[in-house]
Amino acid sequence: xxxxxxxxxxILAFAAILIYTRILGKQQIGQLTFFEYxxxxxxxxxxxxLATDIEPRRTGMHFLGLTLFAFxxxxxxxxxxxxxxxxxLISGEPTVVVHNGKILEGNMKKMRxxxxxxxxxxxxxxxxxxxDVEYAILEPDGDLSVLxxxxxxxxxxxxxxxxxxxxxxxxxxxxxxEILFQNLKQNKLDEKWLIQQLQAQGVQDISQVDYxxxxxxGSLYVNLKEDDIINPVDITDAPxxxxxxxxxxxxxxS
Numbered sequence: 001x002x003x004x005x006x007x008x009x010x011i012l013a014f015a016a017i018l019i020y021t022r023i024l025g026k027q028q029i030g031q032l033t034f035f036e037y038x039x040x041x042x043x044x045x046x047x048x049x050l051a052t053d054i055e056p057r058r059t060g061m062h063f064l065g066l067t068l069f070a071f072x073x074x075x076x077x078x079x080x081x082x083x084x085x086x087x088x089l090i091s092g093e094p095t096v097v098v099h100n101g102k103i104l105e106g107n108m109k110k111m112r113x114x115x116x117x118x119x120x121x122x123x124x125x126x127x128x129x130x131x132d133v134e135y136a137i138l139e140p141d142g143d144l145s146v147l148x149x150x151x152x153x154x155x156x157x158x159x160x161x162x163x164x165x166x167x168x169x170x171x172x173x174x175x176x177x178e179i180l181f182q183n184l185k186q187n188k189l190d191e192k193w194l195i196q197q198l199q200a201q202g203v204q205d206i207s208q209v210d211y212x213x214x215x216x217x218g219s220l221y222v223n224l225k226e227d228d229i230i231n232p233v234d235i236t237d238a239p240x241x242x243x244x245x246x247x248x249x250x251x252x253x254s
Contacts (some may be wrong), residue, residue, distance in 0.1 A: 003064060010065045014042070014072050018090070039073050091140050098136035101149070111138055122146065167216050174212035177225070187214060198222065 018038055046066045081084035095107050097118060108118070118136070119145035127133060132152040137145045157164045171183050171192060184190060195206070197220045203209060210225040 003061060007064070007068060010068045011072070014038070014069060042069055043073075052237040094140065094145075095138045096135060097138050097144075098130060098133045100135075101133055103130065107138075113138060118144070170213040170215050170221070172211070173214050174206065174209045174222075176211075177207040177209060179206065183214075189214075194220075213243070 031123070043066070045064065046069060049062050076086075076090055080090050081087075095111055095171075097104055097111075097113065098107050103118070108114070119130075122128070122130065122133070122136065125144065125146045127146055127148065131146055133146060134149045135145075135147040139145055166205065171187055173180055173183055173189075179191060179194065181191070184194065194212075196204065198204075198212070201222055203222060203224070206226050208226070209222055211223040213221045215221060
């Protein structure tokens with residue numbers, strides 16, 4: 001009977017949290033979708049009880065609840081993958097909050113989304129004038145997608161009809177002094193070629209390399225663990241280093 005009670009209560013908790021987070025609005029979940037938000041907080045709560053409840057007879061019930069919720073999470077994820085209605089119900093839909101420079105107050109009210117949040121997220125997109133916005137769309141994860149009006153968008157090479165070269169994704173070849181041989185193989189390169197490239201840049205020992213990346217043009221970017229920077233820029237208000245103070249004293253006219 002107790003196991004049946006846990007079974008029913010877990011299903012009830014899953015449904016209740018989904019409904020409550022939908023009511024609270026998208027701003028409550030930050031960069032998470034409703035599904036991810038529910039999954040995170042509920043798994044954490046059930047796992048915490050399972051870890052801290054020392055009553056032996058309750059351990060099995062807590063584990064059953066955690067296992068059942070894991071299954072429900074999997075089932076919800078599969079439903080989102082194969083069914084658009086389920087995807088709309090569980091993950092939510094994008095909502096237009098600005099159209100042709102006009103704020104859609106009705107849509108904002110439905111999402112429990114206020115003007116301060118809108119202005120903040122627009123500023124994060126480097127937009128300070130709502131009149132410049134063609135569309136602003138509140139995404140299911142709480143982020144704001146912004147399309148500027150055509151006359152306010154930055155120029156691109158395509159606008160100027162300028163030819164450009166293809167830019168691929170840089171490939172990591174060395175990380176923390178270790179060669180990533182799989183990435184070398186995928187780019188039809190070998191260790192000998194890598195060592196030659198490092199020696200050409202004055203690096204004799206791979207263990208000195210903190211990070212090395214193969215650029216799309218075939219060149220190698222290398223960052224050493226110990227960079228030879230005598231006087232690095234410091235933008236904090238911490239006391240100046242002895243090296244910087246000594247250099248300033250040497251440069252000061254006598």
